[in-house]
Amino acid sequence: MTMEIMGNVEKVSIFVSGWLWLKGLLARALIKMEEIGRQTRKIAKDDPRRLIHSLKVGLALTLVSLFYYFQPLYNNFGVSAMWAVMTVVVVFEFSVGATLGKGLNRGLATFAAGALGLGAHHLASATGKTCEPILIGLFVFLQAVASTFIRFIPKVKARYDYGMLIFILTFSLVSISGLRTDEIVELAQKRLLTILIGASTCVVVSIFVCPVWAGEDLHKLVANNIEKLGNFMEGFGNECFKTFEDSENGRSSSLIGLSSVLDSKTSAETLANFARWEPGHGQFMYRHPWKQYLKIASLTRQCACRIEVLNGYLYSKTQAPQEIQGIISSMSSESGKALKELALAIATMTKPPSRNRHISNLKVASTNLNSLLKSDFWEKHANLLQVIPIATVASLLNDTVTNVENIAGAVDELSCLANFKSSGEEMRSNKVLKQVDVEDQNPHVCIKIDGAEHVKQEGQSSIQTGYQNLGV
């Protein structure tokens, strides 16, 4: 009896512990699921186009799998229909440019390698049954070595890497298959046709169903990066002379996001590579000056580098004289505004306003700072150690101003190359300038007529003079 009770107790305890273990497992699984769910929602929310892209892939795949469902289509292509499915899975990329690039690479490489493979097969089969496999093996080996090596050439790697891969693949398959199947020409034709069908399905779905343009993404990336720097510089003006405790939330949110700008080189270059494959769309023509965007992006990164160093002087607890504080604040907030104006000009594809008000303000501030530093105002700061951080900030700010000027120049160039539309004010000022030019009997090309360019040259020279005055 006692034995039985004890046995029951044991059973119950095993059951309970099993239940607890299962409950724990379920709870952990639930937590994990919730976390995955949260992450998934975040990914979809950050960029809803990702969800649309997934649906588009599903759509394209379902379309090409119709080959298998309908008897007449299947009768035509047979097992080769498989290649259409493979092509869709492998070629369909997030942006139109990437999809087009991969599709064209795959199509052309399949065609070229197929033709060469057939040639190699005929050549080898003419030499007799013994030599054939040896010759084919040699061809495949040499072709693989040469093509793999060509993939290392930087230009090929950037644009035709996938094509080279498909070239090796197709050449090997076609020339080796020749050893075994007699209907090799028909096979190659079918394969090429199904690949073309798969690739064009991808391209059509990619372009006509909520297209994602790499060019547009690059355009936005460049504008956003400049805007981030602008936000930082505006924020810096306010925060520079606060102590850490003064600023309520520590670093204000505008000061974050610098590192994403610094690390944007690869993504900008990838997008530019894709954008080159894209046809004209929206405000972008076919040969939009994508390279100029890379130039602006590179200048922006340089500027971000300076600004990161400036960032180290935040909350430095320096008690600078009120006048200097004022000038430094106004300089950094003006360069912030100038940057944001440039970002807006890119984003809206309008010519940056001529005689940029903020750049003029920057000039005034720079001159003021120089005259103040020259005056005997500083004499009372006998201990130089108190002066150094302020001098450094001033010097770095002057550097940053030069960077802002460079970016403005590159944006002006872009606005000319890409025919940005003129804003109302700009058109008026251009008219005046054109009249002046006509009076001078000195016709200028676009970049010289452009009012902004004039201002830029003025601005730059004067700032540079101030800069040289600083002895830097």
Place this chain on the structure above:
Amino acid sequence: MTMEIMGNVEKVSIFVSGWLWLKGLLARALIKMEEIGRQTRKIAKDDPRRLIHSLKVGLALTLVSLFYYFQPLYNNFGVSAMWAVMTVVVVFEFSVGATLGKGLNRGLATFAAGALGLGAHHLASATGKTCEPILIGLFVFLQAVASTFIRFIPKVKARYDYGMLIFILTFSLVSISGLRTDEIVELAQKRLLTILIGASTCVVVSIFVCPVWAGEDLHKLVANNIEKLGNFMEGFGNECFKTFEDSENGRSSSLIGLSSVLDSKTSAETLANFARWEPGHGQFMYRHPWKQYLKIASLTRQCACRIEVLNGYLYSKTQAPQEIQGIISSMSSESGKALKELALAIATMTKPPSRNRHISNLKVASTNLNSLLKSDFWEKHANLLQVIPIATVASLLNDTVTNVENIAGAVDELSCLANFKSSGEEMRSNKVLKQVDVEDQNPHVCIKIDGAEHVKQEGQSSIQTGYQNLGV
């Protein structure tokens, strides 16, 4: 007669112009060929492993194409042998880690998706002939949407992107093929087997024929980047107060290569991702702390950012007093030496020398600079504008010193995590320190016993005090 002569003249002139055109074409083709040849030689010379890699791809491809050459092998696998060739072409990558990662991804994804695809096929076929294609279509669509979306999760994208692609591909092919072929299980088995054979051929050739280890490349990249910064800082000490004309070749070669350091983020991360797949090899164990390399690389990039700003003050034509020039020169060349010592420690996998001589020198130099700046030595420079650039350089140098300290700390951590071997001197100093610890009856963990760590803490605190004295 005249007609005939004119006709002949015309023929000759056509022949001549045709010949000239052909000659021009040939000449241009020759020039182009020469250029390609030069570029090819450069690519092979820059990294001879590229040539070896191409030969390895040829070898692996020839090995798997044996399937087609030998009747018994072909009888076993039939057309499925194609998948071995495809796998080799697609999976074989430059480094062992990348090849292993892709091979494992491909193998596991094919297995999982094949099994699921078979399941889907059975489930669908149980519902009858009419529902089957609809259900299969639905499965394929849902699976493609879900898998494509999962590819956007950053962790998945970094390590399992290729696996997800193969998952979509295999699931679609297996479940759709089920509609048409009856021997679907046999087909799936054969395909899996040939893919495994192809992938293992790649892995074996990749590991046993002149292996290229991504981990080793990462190791070298990180060490080289630190060395580049070290070279720059050494050069900066010499060049800083020269005018542009003084320095014979403009910027000396040591000052170049900064931008490659700044842009190395992506390549370092890619290499670290590959390295995680690699088995232990040479001095690297299986779970080598690759993440720590990324930390060092990130600190190196921060330091490079400061140094790029410093670079703007080269040849600034400032006439700093001799004493200050001397201290600044010695500070930058000492930090250069300290960086190069750290690079050497990583490259040779020895613990960085304890009580780093150059870091001690840096401390002395920093103290000297501070006391000099504090003295009334500067009073004679009534015009502050002459002082500013020097003050900025001094301030930036102090920043750089902090960066060097941070890098030294991270390298120390790495040397502990990865069990770097001790240098002779180091072992002696460790013994002394251990004795001290035993006397204190206060046993420390590795990082505290380490002599370098002690020095680092001393060094850092004292430099930081000096830094705070500077008011920065």
